[in-house]
Amino acid sequence: MANNLLSVGIDIGTSTTQVIFSTLTLEDLGGRFTAPNIAITKKEVIYRGAIHETPLLTHSLIDTQALCVLVESEFAQAGLAVGATDTGAVIITGESARRENAAAVLQHLSGFAGDFVVATAGPDLESRIAGQGSGAQAYAQENAAHVVNFDIGGGTTNVAVFDCDKLTATACYDIGGRLLKFTPQGQLIYISEHAEKIVQAIGLHLRVGDTPSLADLRALAQAMAQQLERNTNDLLTPNSTLLFSGGVADCIYRTGHEVFAYNDFGVLLGQAVRNSRLFGYRVLAPQETIRATVMGAGSYTTTLSGSTIGYTHADLFPLKNLPVFALSPQQEQEAFDHGKADDFAQALCDFVQQTDATCVAIAFAGKPSPGWQELKRFAQALHQAASQAQLDADVPWVFLAQHDIGKALGLAMTPHAQERAVITLDGIDARQPDCYLDIGKPLMNGQVLPVVIKTLLFG
Secondary structure (H helix, E strand, O other), X not given: OOEEEEEEXXXXXXOEEEEEEEEEEEEEOXXXXXOOOEEXXXXXXXXXXXXXXOOEEEOOEEOHHHHHHHHHHXXXXXXXXXXXXXXXXXXXXXXXXXOOOHHHHHHHHHHHHOOOEEEEEOHHHHHHHHHHHHOHHHHHHHHOOEXXXXXXXXXXXXXXXXXXXXXXXXXXXXXXXXXXXXOOOOOEEEEOHHHHHHHHHOOOOOOOOOOOOHHHHHXXXXXXXHHHHHHHHHHOOOOOEEEEEOOXXXXXXXXXXXXXOOOEOHHHHHHHHHOOHHHHOEEEOOOOOOOHHHHHHHHOOOEEOOOOOEEOOHHXXXXXXXXXXXXXXXXXXXXXXXXXXXXXXXXXXXXXXXXXXXXXXXEEOOOOOOOHHHHHHHHHHHHHHHXXXXXXXXOOEEEEEOOOOHHHHHHHHHHHHOOOOEEXXXXXXXXXXXXXXXXXXXXXXOOEOEEEEEOEOOO
């Protein structure tokens, strides 16, 4: 039997804000006599919102009230009540992530849109979901190819490298179409500090209020394209396939735009990228250009836990913004072999203090088929470390394993937990820097939990 989740994606970008809705189909792929194997088997976009200009109060402040009105209108256009979604993400990208009130805006919108609509920010995640939303990841998987996706937006260019079925690298550069703004007549009315640095480096003199020559602007666009070439040279191979998404991508693939059609630098930057050495590689058109990031936010942020999991009761969820503390392979081995956490208990205490967290998730690989005595020793070590961290008694202990040991580990933790709630999830690899976790309410008769691994990096 299949279950459907309604998912929303909201992308607050430097230039534009977009909303999409999609349905995610969950099915149990396990056989009658095997353990459940629940997976997202289908993603279908059911509504694509309009492309709105991101509302600002000033260059450094987002207009939160106007954003809420915008998002509410998209729910209405889609025939949905605000908060009716089961999952999804609000992502803030590019220059918008540097606005003074970016974090507050993001948290407000995520709660406004639904119980398990998560808030996320950060260039690594943005690069990945843009590459997923553009179709770069799917092409790499289907063709066993080395694919590099360049998502060129208003404030930044996010790069994601997919090698067959794996994401192998991400990068973010201050190169985008809204780093300079113009009147329709070509008068410069805004230049970002990042563009100003390149202007000075190549010896140009562009000042707000002037009307620069097209020759100077094309020289600046060429310098940005060359910087992008140099910065990504090590990410490319002779056999790489390149895709370009983001708002500037339309100016790369389609010619004939008026130079100041969008009152910014996007057309000139797109022309420069098209004329750069990047087009000496094999270049394909993406499935999505300007909507790549919002497509990724709406359809690719939510994953599922494994099906052999443990949790005390369903009322624990949803849990949001849990910072993730990851054990090293050496620390795991010591815990499995000797049941001791001496070498990571203090590090966990420091982590809790640094993040000022009331609840954290402890992540590790685990073992494919550990013996019961090994699991008991490992549970003892986790108990030692978690107790030493002195987390509040009313918050659950949360443990994340990559290998399929969640339920067994939960049983091994039971004697140590006493009255404390314990959540043990598997099928999740969250061992990455600056990582946060959101966990939704149980699905498919309580057999699986929706999970989002994310970053919250502003500035």
